[in-house]
Amino acid sequence: MPQSSTMNFLHTLSTVLFIVSFHPFTRAKPDTYIIHMDPSAMPKAFSSHHSWYFSMLSSISDTSEAASASSTITSKHLYTYTHSINGFSATLTLSELESLKKSFGYLSFTRDRPVTVHTTHTSQFLGLNSVSGAWTAPNYGEDVIIGIVDSGIWPESESYSDEGMAQVPTRWKGKCESGTNFNSSFCNKKLIGVRFYNKGLLSSHPKLTIPMNSPRDINGHGTHTSSIAAGNSAKGASYFGYAPGTANGMAPLAYIAMYKVVWRYGTYTSDVLAAIDQAIQDGVDILSLSLGLSVDNNVLDDDPIAVATFAAMEKGIFIAASAGNDGPLYWSLVNGAPWMLTVAAGSIDREFDGILTLGNGVQITFESLYPGNSSRNQMPLVVMDECASVEELRQVRNNIIVCKDHLSISDQVENAESAMVSAAVFISNYPYLSELYTRSSFPAAFIGLDDGQTVIDYIKQNSDPRGRFQFRKTNIGTKPAPKVDAYSSRGQFLSCPNVLKPDILAPGSLVLASWSPVSEVTKVGSHPLFSKFNLLSGTSMAAPHAAGVAALVKRAHPDWSPAAICSAIMTTANSFDNNLSPIKDVSNFNQPASPLDIGAGHINPIKALDPGLVYDATPQDYMKLLCAINYTSKKIRMFTKLSHDCMNQSLDLNYPAFIAFFNDDGLSTSADKFEQEFQRTVTNVGKGGMAYTAKVTGMDGIKVMVEPPKLVFKQKYEKQSYKLRLEGPKLLKKDVIFGALSWRDDAGKYVQKVRSRDPTILLNINSQVNPISILSLAISSSASPSSLALGLRLTKQQLELEKMSAHLSKTDSEVSSLSQSSPARSDRRQVYYVQSPSMDSHDGEKTTNSFHSTPVLSPMGSPPHSHSNSSLGPHSSRESSSTRLSGSMKPQRKHDGSRKGRKPWKEFDAIEEEGLLDGDGAHQDFHRRRCYFLAFVVGFFVLFTTFSLILWGASRPQKPKITMKSISFNEFRVHAGTDSSGVSTEMVTMNCTVKLTYRNTATFFGVHVTSTPLDLSYSQLTVATGTMRKFYQSRKSQRALTVVMLGSQIPLYGGGASLGSLNGGPTQPVPLTLNFVVRSRAYVLGKLVKPKFYKRIECSVTMNPTKMSRAILLKNKCIYS
Template identity: 45%
Template sequence: MDKSVMPKVFSSHHHWYSATLDSLKTVSSTTKSDKDKTSVPEVIYTYENAMHGFSVALSSKDLQTLQKMPGFVSLYPDRSVEVDTTHTTSFLSLNSVAGLWPASNYGSDVIIGVIDSGVWPESNSYKDDGMGEIPKRWKGKCEPGEEFDASMCNRKLIGARYFNKGLIAETPDLIISMNSARDTDGHGTHTSSTAAGNYVEGVSFFGYANGTARGVAPRARIAVYKVLWDEGSFASDVIAGMDQAIADGVDVISISMGFGRYTPFYEDPIAIASFAAMEKATLTLGNGLVIAGWSLYPIDQLLRAVPLVYNETLTACNSSDLLSKFAERAIVICKDVQKSYNWELYYSTQDYSVGQSTVSGAIYVLNEPHSLYQELDYFHYPGVIINSTDRAKVINYAKSTTEPKVTIKFQQTFVGGEPAPFVAKYSSRGPSRIHPGILKPDLIAPGTKVLAAWVPNKLTSIIGRDTQLSSNYNMIQGASMACPHASGVAALLKGAHPEWSPAAIRSAMMTTANPLDNTNKTIKDNDGLVPATPLDIGSGHINPNRALNPGLIYDVGTQDYGDLLCSMNLTHEQFLTITRTSSYNCSNPSSDLNYPSFIALFNKTSTVQEFTKTATNVGSGASTYRANIIQPNGTRVTVTPKKLLSFTVRIKDRKQRAGYFVSGSFTWIDGEGKHRGRSPIVVMDA
């Protein structure tokens, strides 16, 4: 559900969801002899942290009605869970002499939430010998149930909950054999003790592997969330467990399960609950207005009902003395940055001044509604960035009352922002410096604030002046982050089409890439805030699902690459260095590689260039393709013949361009409109 459209009359998301279902009054009959009766579907779970939504048992008719209601986003059926396996500490090369264990004090006071089949609390791995007091931030509990009471938790096993409402909804008459957090399968006990079990000496498997057993983080705390049952396991219960783990305050979620290889990301509860496109903070004004801003302040901090200060004499947050004078222990609204100003310098200057002052935090304003600030790498002090659209709302509120207040909640993640994607400032631009005759880049892929595993003994963030933080995961950016996205898609395509060559895979990825963002406009270039060109994005943003079935591919063989190298006036040594053999025949050198993009380079004497290409039909059955051409300004592009498979593209340039370039495209479209193979065109001076 889209929680942002929840009417203010509702006190909570649960109230809203329940009221939504109350309107779905339907008539149902359980047996032929029963009288018709009115039934209201009941909420099974409501989700607030892992996602915004709820699980419910509905009829097909009610389902159709629900889809038309305000706030509805998407739905998918509950599905069964498939269990995966874990690994051992020896494989990770953990030791007490150097590395992660001593650097992290063996995970002291880290809370690991294990989403699995429960726990066997009597195991020696859950003894709390050597464990200090439970962290005060812990909000969870030890939930009693069958053969399980609250006394079974301790300073090691600090929480235990269980979730099976989804399972019961699937089979209402089901009798749960162990209706508690107690593990009857063994999988949950194995995974949780592997993650953070305490030291147990003299352990062996019937004499094998004798020694001391301990978890990866033996001094960490364990909280278990039982969602896997002997009678079955369903996604709705898994989401409920993850949702509760987040609410309870776990630091790490360990979840060794999945939902099948064919489950798309938008229907995978684990992917939905874990995925982060960008980090934000929520800013709530005293009048109830909620604004989503941007922040990477790395502490789970809540600044609640703090005084809000907007002082027009405070022209910028670049003086710690003035900040302390006008906004002591308050949130200050800083002056917005001008279009021509260096944003990174502006932010770092004000962030430093805020840190040296006595203010509680700051609200920074970017004068353009775009995502340049998302490339910032740090927030040393509590702060949030808002756009110029929201600026007036905040300032108007600050002026409207004698005691304005604001609440800022950090460490929240939202997805689905617009516009996206955009080309980052650091992204490599074309044309190719090595061989301008081939249009580069090929395409673009995600590379900004990508979350992935990290070495835990290396600096990842700084709080205040000198408090350094480390993390097992980090969010960084660069072309190096975009590359593995493209590599992964290529690997998937190779698995689906093992007969395809590397060139065919590249072709499929390029001709199906999307030049438009999620607002259906041309992707923007963050370096100048102008529409991106093929020299910025190539064919566009990678689209994995479309690349699976491109319809047409442009293949390239080894001799074709050899012909290209032959045309580049390389020395024999240079040629041999690349090819590692002299067997290539250079009798027919050609720079016209069978590439799925075009760049025409003209000098003062040339006015026409021709490209000969061959496209191969890899679709199902015979198809007829016709060309759709978008002419670059001031040029004439013709394709002969108008139908495939071998064809010639002729580009005639009508004028000299004095260094600037124009772009267009042509697209092969099959007769049924199922396949569209798009190729960008760039025309520029040589």
């Protein structure tokens, strides 16, 4: 009977679970895809590829979903690409995509994915001035067109003045598109073209309304990057008094063409691809890309940006791209295609400081970007230890609180901000402080342990300790500089590990450049601040520096290929700072940086104009590389648009860097040797009659041979080849060895140096788990001391830094464990499990891969990063963790012959004694009843949970309905004033009334309703807020709501520059945006089931100054999401 009851219960339970698993029925939604096509396969019946693609979409369309087939195809199709790739982007269901794959000419697809966006003194720091030849020789980049793919542009900025500009070149085919608050008259002889793209964004967000649907930049990022690359001179630039001076772009007389793809709501690859496609057609010379896919999505053959830039390179367009802001983790680099210049970010010799003066006169300097005024009077100092309690901080808010190094600094800052303290001192031993903290909203000092102890001792020794702050201090000429910053992504690029990345280091930290005056830059207290200039950090800032320098080289040598320009920039880079010491890595406790951090070194515009020798490469050279990493013919056709037989392939790209992988299989002895050979071809771009002699330095324990040891060039543009041969023991003493090969000309003008790179890539090229040593060489032309040979190990302090840096990283490394249990391993040989991106194939072709799913030694010997996701990530991490990986790095101990055949478990003999087995039946019955009871308890909870889920599922469709009715403006005044810190600015005072209805559609439960504050903004500036009171809405009922929104003396900080006013009132309609979220919670069966409903509401409304106090209907003006 118990067994029968149990079986019936389990049968009933399985039936219920089966039904629940199929409820509710869902239907797959369409998604946006980028389709790669073979252009040669187009039937002759079609006049263009565009018409062919439309016909193809028509043939595969699910016509049952639309009444009109033609309108369906038009809505599905987003872009046709003809210059960057051959293909199109469209919104397709899975069934349509499968049908499309069977179409003649189809190559592959890529899902449309989000893309992330990664100066008064930087030009002087790079040696650019009116005296040096780096500006005067190429005439400031005149006649070069730089295309920027970003968030748009603020055309009124002084950086886009066309003073001193030549006429727009006749070869330019672009145009100036109009849109919201932007017309073609904003273009001039400086800003020669603007376009905007958002079809991919709108395809992913069909109900989205874009208030600023034009090239105008309300974000600021695009204005910032474009003015860095080619901004004209802008006098009186500063960030609230910091970094005062004249702001210049790298190529001040170059032309700018802006392609807006970055929007407040997101950025998509289909839009970026359309922008690059158009830029190629328009005729740009340089492309600057300060954006890229996320690290886990950045696979070369599945990256539309990489494919598009290959086409740009074929057209002679130079591409500078940001490496990403996911450092200091290794393998975090994006935009690593060999035909791009991948740019890392570093600091310059400028610091922004504040001063804390104690009551005894001792002054402590600290980094700060606080925009408020200095304090005139001294304030009491109070030690609050870890500053963990907001309530305790509120009690001493009128003092300068001192927080010790016991809690995370981010939590301390947040607590102090919540308590609205007057000022604070944060003591921390963190090796680098984020710009986010130094840009605090209240007076704050971030100091180290030594200075912190000075403050603590002063407080302890005085009965009335006091202090005061001074801000807005700018110091020029600080040392050492440059340094590579922690956020800058590190190499290697896993999709193409035979080409060392990043390529170059450029200024990227706290760069001053133009900004959109309607985009908030910081806050003082709760008040947002706006400015025409902003200080930003990121590889987004480094890439346009490199793009501007490339424009200078392009102007000086208009016939050079993109590879030649890249070589000139890399081989002339500085590997030493202004102390004549190796460039330091901030995230590694100021230890010397490796080439995985800084590439060839810091960019040097003056030397890049005259490199002596260049390492050139053609599109065919890149094709050979793609073949060598086992790309299929279809994938290569995606890049080249042509068939390629891969008969001639090579991993040895003619690139200004060397990297060698040497394998220790665990069986090698000290007598075993390795050999590796490279070949390079250099072109003499100096005068004829030049001779270069090779000299090798460094390379500890490795024999380096160069053949021939001397290169003689009789004339300009003559090519010479040489071979570099490496020999050494397989059992290397160090994980990483590097040195330098210098080519020195007899006249002493040039030093073409193959400088050591210090890569910490430990990549296993076999299918076994074996340690690997790496030897690396890179090319540079700075006449500096020979490079050091270095083997890297992580100290305990570094491991702690790895944990902190990974916690701050925006993009976590996705590395999965191979097994949840593993034998003990040597600390020296840790492994990652990586999967070659070339194994991913959408076209179904079988491939043979040179890189398989194999364990890879972690960089710097650091433990791999643990990740809950079991998918294999494309890169490894510098983060230390306890990820478990199967497989010992040491040879397993062999068993002797006596143990052969031994079973892996112990065997026991049964012992039968009288009396021991008499109660066996009783024991079995007891255990059976126990199992029945446990099954009943588990079954009850499962059934109860299932019942609750059914109730929850039944309540979900009964969502409340919210309808926006109207808004009426009663007052809107613009007047002069000052904010709480004394900054003079225009201010706005307004009030309005919003009406809406709330209906509870549920039949058997009421809801408790709350909302976030209603926010009314002009561009991104909040000008009024209102609060909707909490209420309870009974079932099947409705109520009308009225919310009054007020804004009193709201500082505009430049945000009202385009808001004309007369006698305190606006003279033209003002576009405003209303935002808030309504939250509803129901309680079903008491509080057993608590479904929640969220409704985000965004309304676009225009205030007409001639129709004040009249109700404006909000029907069809709001998005409910």
